[in-house]
Amino acid sequence: MSDRLDFSLTQLRYFVVSAELGNISEAAERLCASQSTVSSAVMRLERQLGVQLLLRHHARGVTLTPSGRHLLREARALLGQARNLKAQGDALAGRAAGRLDVGFLFSIAPFLLPLVHRLAEERYAAMQLTVHEGSEKLLELLRDGRCELAVTYDFLSDGAGFHPLAELPVHALVAEDDPMGMTGAIGLDELAARPLVTLDVPAGLRHVETVFATAGVRMPRVITTTSLETMRGLVAAGSGFALMYQRAAHGRTLDGGSVRSVEIAGEVPPASLGVATMPDLNLSSRGRAFLEVLGSAVSISGEVHSVA
Numbered sequence: 001m002s003d004r005l006d007f008s009l010t011q012l013r014y015f016v017v018s019a020e021l022g023n024i025s026e027a028a029e030r031l032c033a034s035q036s037t038v039s040s041a042v043m044r045l046e047r048q049l050g051v052q053l054l055l056r057h058h059a060r061g062v063t064l065t066p067s068g069r070h071l072l073r074e075a076r077a078l079l080g081q082a083r084n085l086k087a088q089g090d091a092l093a094g095r096a097a098g099r100l101d102v103g104f105l106f107s108i109a110p111f112l113l114p115l116v117h118r119l120a121e122e123r124y125a126a127m128q129l130t131v132h133e134g135s136e137k138l139l140e141l142l143r144d145g146r147c148e149l150a151v152t153y154d155f156l157s158d159g160a161g162f163h164p165l166a167e168l169p170v171h172a173l174v175a176e177d178d179p180m181g182m183t184g185a186i187g188l189d190e191l192a193a194r195p196l197v198t199l200d201v202p203a204g205l206r207h208v209e210t211v212f213a214t215a216g217v218r219m220p221r222v223i224t225t226t227s228l229e230t231m232r233g234l235v236a237a238g239s240g241f242a243l244m245y246q247r248a249a250h251g252r253t254l255d256g257g258s259v260r261s262v263e264i265a266g267e268v269p270p271a272s273l274g275v276a277t278m279p280d281l282n283l284s285s286r287g288r289a290f291l292e293v294l295g296s297a298v299s300i301s302g303e304v305h306s307v308a
Contacts, residue, residue, distance in 0.1 A: 009082050011045040012075045014038045015053060019072050023061035096289035097126035103138040103150030104131050107199055107228050108273070111246065112151070115297045116290075124289050135201045142278050148287045151294065153245075154272040155207040161281070163291070164274040166298050168245035170211070172262040175238050176251060181262030188212060188264060192220040195240030197231050200224040208243060211268060235259050245271055273298070 018027040018038060028035040046053050053068035064072060104113055113131065120129050132141055139160055141147040154162055172191055174180050180190065192212065196219075198205060205222070212219045223240055225231050235242050236257025244261070251258045275291060277283065283291065 006048045007045050009079065011041045011048075012079055014041045015045055015068075016072065016075050016079065018042055018054065018062060019064055019068065021061075022063065096124040096285045098286060099128045099130055100284075100286040100290055101130045101132060101141075101147045102290060103141045103147040103152070103276075104133050105138065105150070105152045105156065106133045106135055107201075108151055109133050110228060111248075112294075112297055112301065115301060116293055119293045119296055120290065123293060124286075127286050127289060129290070135199075136203050139276065142276065148277070148281075148284065149290065150276045151273075152276050153204075153207075154274065155210075156201075156203050157274075157276040158203070160276040161279045162272075162274055162276050164272040165295055166273050167270045168273055169270045170243050170245055170268050171247070171264055173232070173235050173242040173244050173259050174262055175236050176258035176260050178238065178260075180241075185263040185265035187266055188215045188217045188268070191241050191264075192217050195221045195223050197223045197225070197234045197240040197242045199228065199231060200226050207271070211243070215266060215268065229254055232259055233257060245273070 014027065014031060014033075017031055018024050021027050021030065024039050024042070025035050028038040031038060042054060049071070051067040051071070052065050053071060054062040055065055056062055109131065117129060120127060132138075132147055134141070136156060138147070138150040138152055138156070139158070142150055142160055150160075154164065172181070172186065180186055188211070196208065198208060205224075209219050220240075223234065225234065231242055232248075233253045233255050234240065236251075236253045236255075236259045247261050248259075251260050253259065275294065277287075
């Protein structure tokens with residue numbers, strides 16, 4: 001059985017009005033259409049449904065068949081649902097209200113999302129923000145229509161439209177007692193002598209490889225983890241260094257260790273933080289409201305807290 005619907009809401013409306021008035025000519029006048037248009041639409045509906053809906057009486061209008069009487073109730077209900085759907089769509093298009101599904105890169109969310117939530121509640125109380133944390137699968141959420149937009153980096157937005165909000169310089173994260181960088185900026189070549197601790201995001205790792213290749217430095221040995229806090233803990237324990245696009249509010253880790261930031265010498269390209277959407281998508285009023293809130297959060301935080 002095919003799911004295809006060959007008839008239209010317009011055909012249903014022509015049928016309902018004709019049945020209610022008992023006259024196709026009067027129905028055409030009310031519908032601002034020609035009599036032939038209304039008559040043809042109803043006959044086409046009958047063929048598509050496979051039942052006769054109206055009995056035509058010469059000079060006496062039309063009356064419902066038993067099948068037509070039954071389907072009239074269904075047609076009225078369906079048209080009512082369509083009107084409700086249109087009304088809800090109009091309301092949602094006109095104001096930032098209702099549910100908005102947003103993707104958030106999991107390494108950005110812990111630092112930026114709390115402020116975004118607070119600002120959204122203050123400015124758009126009628127908007128319900130539903131967040132989906134993830135990594136590269138954020139783009140799948142966009143393609144499937146499960147999220148309207150996703151907060152991520154430019155190097156993770158392949159195949160999507162990207163709206164940059166901030167450029168983030170990269171710096172290194174090392175253990176608090178590590179002598180490296182105590183006297184100033186340090187080069188990538190010096191850092192590469194020890195392991196790189198990074199999140200297990202393939203596209204993010206490819207980005208880091210590009211950073212080292214651009215600087216003409218051999219890629220160091222890699223230690224991966226799926227947890228932002230575990231990554232910080234490994235660095236604090238002296239297992240290696242990390243490359244970051246943020247400066248955390250403090251250097252303490254959950255296990256009691258400490259980390260600190262070190263400037264990187266030389267020209268290292270920054271990354272852009274922003275919002276990814278499907279190409280040519282017109283954001284809803286809720287999407288535009290979220291974009292405004294996110295921009296404010298980036299400005300307030302001063303420096304976005306996230307890790308490559």
